[in-house]
Every structure is written in structure tokens, then in C-alpha cells.
Amino acid sequence: MNRLLPWVGAAALVALPFVYREAYPLHILILILIWSFVYTSWSVMGRFGLVSLGHGGFMGIGAYTTALLWNYWHLSPWLGIPLAMLAATAVAVLIGYPCFRFRITGHYFALLTLALSAIVLQVVTATRDVTGGSLGYTPERYEGGSSIYAVQFLDKETWYLIALGVWAFGLLIRYRVDRSMLRYALEAITEDEDAAAAAGVHVTVEKLKVTVLSAAMTAFAGAIYCQYQMFISPDTVSGIAVSLQMVFATVVGGLYVLLGPTLGATVTILLTETLRIWFGTGAVGWDNLVYGTLLVLFIIFLPQGLLGSVLARLTPARTRAG
């Protein structure tokens, strides 16, 4: 029965849009899936104590690169998205290499990456003639609306399936990382960098690997988000707020469990939507007020997150790999 459960769940998720076509719930589901992927991408490196607050920057790079290439040079997202991921990788190496090479960890690393996400936002705002600045940016509609070439689809069902695939892919990557040598190397580094280096772990290279992986995934997520929403603004895909939101949702769900980020995305998005419906337009600020309070309470009282705590309660003795 336990073996069967994930397959039944997966089949139900795939079958959903064929039986249920209500637009608004599907929209919420798509957002949950895309953000789950974002948070999973963050957790790939975050769980090893590499607390990056710069992922908002990577997401922004992914979204804006893809959209700009499409609008200015009519480059299909099929090429634009890999280029955007490459750009994010380059930035990740440029910032990550000196950080890891010169042992910038903990507070330093968090603050440095925080500045990175703020700088990406500043660049987008400063180049307002090209990117639209803080007013946001819209990729041009392909004539006819839906097109595989332009990765633009008008119906929510297609997007739901795409988002589902992306999300599953993200889980797969994290699952593979959790069962790789990289994980053991990084766990050793988290415990004690000097000891790990003495034992033959190449600290800089191993950290760079996971950072590049995480940054490229986040850029990919940014591009997908942009293709789905057809509108991006510096506040929704980059900057400090988005970066902190990633950390927050992941911590709420559970950083050390595979489905933790997904649960975090579900909880936070449903919370935002509920508050939005309750308060109407007066909700400006209230959702973040609840967010902030919850984040502080969670870190003080439930540092393992919702799913992490539940699993710890259920299986006290077994070590949890994922």
C-alpha cells in the first residue's frame, strides 16, 4: 500500500485537468507548483547550510533574460531559457567562487547574496528604457496565442501539466542530489570545513557545483513563471523580498524533507490568497505581516518546519534521507 500511494497520487495529479477545468483553482495550483519548484531549487543548496538570500536575483535573471531575448531578437524561449540559465550560472560562479575560495560562510555569505538580489533589482530598475523598470515587463504575444515555439499557451490545462512536470523534475533533482556523493561531501563541509578539506573533499568545487545547480534551476523557474504569467516586475521575480520569501516558505514546510518546500509553497500561497479574499484590496501589507510573524514564530518554536516536525514525530528512530 505504501509503495502504491505515490503512484496513485501522481496519477491523480496528472488526471486532474482532464476532469476539473475551473480556471481559478487551476491557476492557484499552477502557481503552487511553480513556486514549489522555486523553493525546492533553493533548498537544494539551502539544506547544506549555504543560506543564499540571492536567489531572487537568479530568478530575476532567468525571467528577464528570456523575456528580453524574445522581445528584442525573437529568440524562442527554447533557446532563451538555456541562455538565461547560463547567465545565472555565470553570476553564481562570479559571486560563488570568491565566496567559497576565501571561506566566506554563514553571516557573510547571507549578507553578500542578499546584496546580490538587491543589485539585480537595481539593474532592472536602472535599465528602465529596456526592461520597463519597476513598471514591469510583458513578453510579446505570439500571433495566434498558443504556440509551442514561443512556449505560450492560452489554456490553463496545458500550463498545469507543464508546471506539474517541472515540479516533478525539481523533486527528482533534489532526490538525486540527496543520494549522491555531492551530498556526503557537502554534509562533511557543513560539519567542519577544515576536516572535510583534510579528508580530501574539494570544498570550493563541491560548493560551487551545488550553487550552480541551484542557481540554474531558479533561473529556469523564473523563465517558466514569466512564460506563464506573461508579466514580470522587479518586485515579483527579484529583490530581497522574493529571496526572503523563498527562505521563509522552505523553512515553514521543512528544509530537510523532500516535500517540505512544496508544503511551504502550498501553505504560503493559500494563506496569501485567503488573506487577499478576506481583506480585498485592503490586504496590502497584511499578508506579509502574517508572513513575518509566522516566520519568526516558526524559527523559534518549530525550526524543522511543518512536514519535518510531523515526520520527526512519526519516525523518531529512523534517519530520514530525503
Next chain:
Amino acid sequence: MLGIFDVYFLEALLDGFLLGGVFALLALGLNLVFGVIDVVWICYVELVMFGMYGMYFLYVAYQVPFLLAALICIAGVGLLGVLLHVLVIQPLLGTAPINQLLATGGVLFLLQSAATVMFGVDFRNLGIRLPVLELSGMYISFARLLAFAAALAGMVLLYLFLARTYVGTAIRAIAQDRQIMPLMGVDTRRVYIVTSLIGGALAGLASCLLVLQYDVQPFVGLTFAPITFLIVVLGGLGNMIGGFVAAFLFAEIISVSGLYLDQEWGYVFAFAVFVVLMFVRPQGLLARRS
């Protein structure tokens, strides 16, 4: 000529120098708290934002004289710092350092949205027009000059406090060795609270000075936060002299590039310079690594 004696260029240099004073003040407060308690207040600049609102309401709505309002603000933000320490940091002191950092990140959200809910997103300012001084063709904002002088005075006061008083000595001692001092009979809890009070008060002082030059709105922190963090990291977290030097360096970069391009580019250049410096002079960063 290289244009180095261009009067606008000199003016930008001087402006940057004056701006550096306020940045140094911000970095000083953050450095003090980090050096003593080993915690980074990510929400530090949001404390400044609350101070700016305090100034606005005291001065504009309740017509309190500026100096009195400033004193109330400094005390108020200082108490906010104590509150932050007692409510958020104290329960987390024994846990992973990154938890404390994230918790203050939550406080950042909380303060930003609390300001949005309470005060709305309007830009507000004191409406004080301070004179602009002219010095051989250069125009110097009096507000900046005042801010620079007050920031310098605040730093000197802090120095005297740390160097000359008993509590100040205890604070410096704890910054040097967190394990031994409790054994020597120093009440760390009290020292932490005093440090938070001073850290908050420095934010309060900065808010009184910044409110003269900038409009206040819930997201004003985003203007100063990145640069403040860059300064303290470049100077070496907890290293006050390093932060002081870095503050002036970055203020000059922002001010001078603001002369030729948009202000946002100033921040971008500062970041680029920062990355280059990390490659070239990592020892500056490694002064006090954890």
C-alpha cells in the same frame, strides 16, 4: 585635463564624503551588535525606517520641536532594538547562527508590512527646507553637512562610552571573548541588552539625519540596506574601523557615479567594485571570519 578639477566632480566627491558619515553610522550600529552578540540584524534598516516615521509624526503631526523629537526617536528606536533582542534573538541564542539571521529576516517582513498597514505607502517628508551652502562654486547641502557632523559626534560618543565606562569595557571584552567573560562575573544578558539599546539608538540617530534628506515610505529600507550590508561585509563584520573606511569608499562610488549616470548605477558599480575587491583583497574580509 582629466576633468579631475571639474567643480561638479569635486562637489560629488564632497557630497560622497558627507554621505559616508551616515553610512558609517549605520554600519557602526550593525557592527556593534554583531561584534558583541554575534547576530546580524537584517532588519536594521527597517528600524531606521520606523525612526523616520517617528520623526515625521512627532514633528509634523504633533509639532514637537526637532531636537526633542530627535531625542524621543533615538530613545524609541533604542527600545525597539531591546525589544527585538528580548523577543526574537534571546530565545534563539543557543541555536544555529543562521536561524537568528532568518528570524530577523522575518522581522524585516513584519516591520515593512506593519508600516504599510499603519501608514500606507505614501511618501512623506518633514517639509524642512534647509539652506544650501555655496563654497567657491560648489553647492553643499546643509542637511548632509549636519548629518555628517551629527554622525561623527555620535561615533565619538560611542567611542568614549566604550573606552571610558565600566559597561563599555564589559562590552568590548565580550566582543573579544564570548566564553570567558561570563566566568569573570559579567552578566552577559545585561550587556547584550545594553548593546541592543545602543545599536538601536544608533539606528535612531541615523533615522533623524536621513529623514532630513529622504522621503520616508515603508520600503525606504531597500535604498540603504544593500549598501549597508556591503559596507559591513567589506569592512569585516564586527570590525568597526574596516566598516568606517568601507562606508566612505562606497559613498564616494555612489556619489560620483550618480554624477554621470542614474543613482541606481551607483549601487551597481559599488557592487562591482565590491566583487573585484573580494578577489583582490580577501584579507579585508577575513579580518574576523566566523
